[in-house]
Amino acid sequence: MKLYKLITFYLLFILGNQTLIIAQTPIDRKAVVNRHNVSITEVDTLNALSLGNGSFAMTMDVTGLQTFPQHYQKGMPLGTLSEWGWHSFPTDKTYKIEETLAPLFSHGREVPYARQWDKGTRQWEAANYIRQNPHRIHLATVGWYIQKEDGSIITVDDVKQINQKLDVWKGELSSQFDVEGETVEVITLVGQNADVLGVKVKSNLLKEGRLGITINYPYPTDSFLDEAVNFDDGEAKRLTLSSKDKQTLSIERQLNNTKYFTHFASSLDLKNSQATPKGFIIQPIANQYEWEFTTVLSEKAEQHFKSDFTQLQTETHKAYQQFWESGGMIDFGETKDERAHEIERRMILSMYLTKVNCGGNSFPQETGLTCNSWYGKPHMEMAWWHGVHFALWNRPEILEKQMSWYFRSCEIAKEIAQRQGFKGVRWQKMTDNEGGETASSVGSYLIWQQPHIIYFSELIYNIKKDKKTLEKYADLIAQTAEFMADFAYFDPALKRYILGVGVIPAQERFDPKTTFNPTYELAYWRWGLETAQKWRERQGLKRNTKWDKVLANLSPLPQKDNLYLATESSPDSYTTERYMTDHPSVLGTFGMLPATEGFDQKVMENTFNKIWTDWQWEDTWGWDFPMTAMTAARLGNPEKAVDALLMPITTNIYLKNGHNYQTDRLRLYLPGNGGVLIALAMMATGTQENPQAHLGFPKDWKVKVENINLMP
DSSP: OOHHHHOEEEEEEEETTEEEEEEEOOOOHHHHHHTTOEEEOSOOGGGOEEEEOSSEEEEEOTTSSOOOHHHHTTSSOOOEEESSOEEOOOOSSOOOGGGGEEEEEETTEEEEEEOOOOTTSHHHHHHHHHHHSSEEOOOOEEEEEEBOTTSOBOOGGGOEEEEEEEETTTTEEEEEEEETTEEEEEEEEEOSSSSEEEEEEEEHHHHTTOEEEEEEOOOOOSSSEEOSOOOOTTGGGGEEEEEEETTEEEEEEEETTEEEEEEEEESSOBOOOEEOSSEEEEOBOSSOSEEEEEEEEESOSOOOOOOOHHHHHHHHHHHHHHHHHSSOEEEOTTOOOHHHHHHHHHHHHHHHHHHHHSOSSSOOOTTTTTSEEGGGOOBTTTHHHHHHHHHHTTOHHHHHHHHHHHHHHHHHHHHHHHHTTOSSOOOOSBOOTTOOOOOOTTGGGBOTTTTHHHHHHHHHHHHHOOHHHHHHHHHHHHHHHHHHHHHSEEETTTTEEEOBSSOBOSSOOSOTTTOBOBHHHHHHHHHHHHHHHHHHHHTTOOOOHHHHHHHHHBOOOOEETTEEOSBTTOTTTTTOGGGGSSOOGGGGGGTTSOOOTTOOHHHHHHHHHHHHHHSOTTSOOTTHHHHHHHHHHHTTOHHHHHHHHTOOOGGGEEOTTSOEEOOSSOOOOHHHHHHHHHHHHHHHHOBSSSOOTTTTSOTTOOOEEESOOOBO
């Protein structure tokens, strides 16, 4: 066992130049995690529970499978999504991103941007198709097929005596329910080494031949939200079933140019499968009380598999135990303040949900592998919220896995920069796993995703401190900084470098035709370029003279009346209602980021207080609250940090299953979960410039902390 697990130390308080060190017993991690197992005792459509391995996930209703997708569609959809499952609608036309371009005058010239157009035009057709394709698909829904005594199929109203538990420590879902007085007991899990569902069921209904499963195949939609209930009349023509023996079968699905397979293995001999318009009904031969089966979703036609639920269960429990026993942990158990228990609940369930949804070779979409939003596409400005916490909580390998997207996408990013007349690479906003570009009237003008790769690489280097890390990311950082330095425009009238026009800040309330110098982006540009210079110095290279010239002449952070403005081009930021909504991203200047050159903490304190009292918090998003908490913590205001995390606003609701609810159309939001973890890491350990234990917690809170890295 590592030394930190035997005894760790943390700073209790600092007096003058002396630091008092107090010994801390190891955290009982299993006890912390198990305090927040999820129990469901009624049909609650917003609290469906997910199982997954980071690149494949399934969301289950109260039956432990996906039996009632139509009933759950307006709650938490019962999705089955993967990193590899993508599809494009067939078309006889060829659409290119160049068809969506529109010029915007900036940098003393016309710069083309890929945007959306009015409906009915060829440009609209192209932009719309490119936004929708490729899209992530729901691979299949696996549900119970249960017959009542009269031969009819159960409805959700027939499910009684519900007792469901998500064991977060084990990654296992146990479900018990009654149908007409007969009990059904189900154990469900998803393998951690393959995209496989494992199920064990016990019931007299099985013995009586009244229980089986359905495997159905939703057709993708062209909508923002795909709720996994769009079943197409022509589905049967896309499916081919083949049996290898009495206990295994495979289903091939040919969905236009997308082909994949469902491989099913049973512990019992199977009846002949019954085809339906949606898929198949699969039932074992009767006279057994217990049944185990596994279902693999794969792009591969040949699978060597058998139904070994016990082995899969053992492997899953072991993998989850390793996850919880590694990385960082915070224990609020000895704190009497009831707010601490809720913060700990959000922390544990956020760690679970980000493990389930965010462990692939690309950054996830904002709703992960639970359901589709924005056609299943990742948004790269959100990568900060999806990835930073893995490094801070000492799981850098997960962040590095996500970062592989940058290597695959670099050539397209370079093409975007060249098309617009800039050097280096301009990182995409709304994309896919291969870096495809999307036309957007907002996303194409965002720039705060640009320095993320520098931030991520710096986090990794701070953990590893090795030459291999420098060599791995040095070129990406250099190309990223090349664009940043070239995008900074020397305004001859102002006699300084500015960002814009042609930008929309993280607070998406500003016109790109007139907006320049958003405060948070200016600070991030300065931090990113300075950090890129450090990377050159670590490699024994001289500082880049162009980058230094930009740094020396970059605009100061804009302010008015001792308040930092949202942008220099909007001096009326705090007197215009529109500008007091959406993300208060000016707080990210000293929340997400450390102080940069010229930063005035007193002005930020004034800004924080103004935003705290006057912002229209009902018109915000889930990550705004942890961002605000981080700013409060850096400003030395732990009470406000806690209050920000728990602000009673709709978009700051964390459901029983841990998901961060936003609106009727966006019922989960993983950037909120990631934000909670980032904020708590800072609040627990401080920052590199202020490494103060319990920086963001009230002094009377008793908090144990293990293995969390400092934030820049």
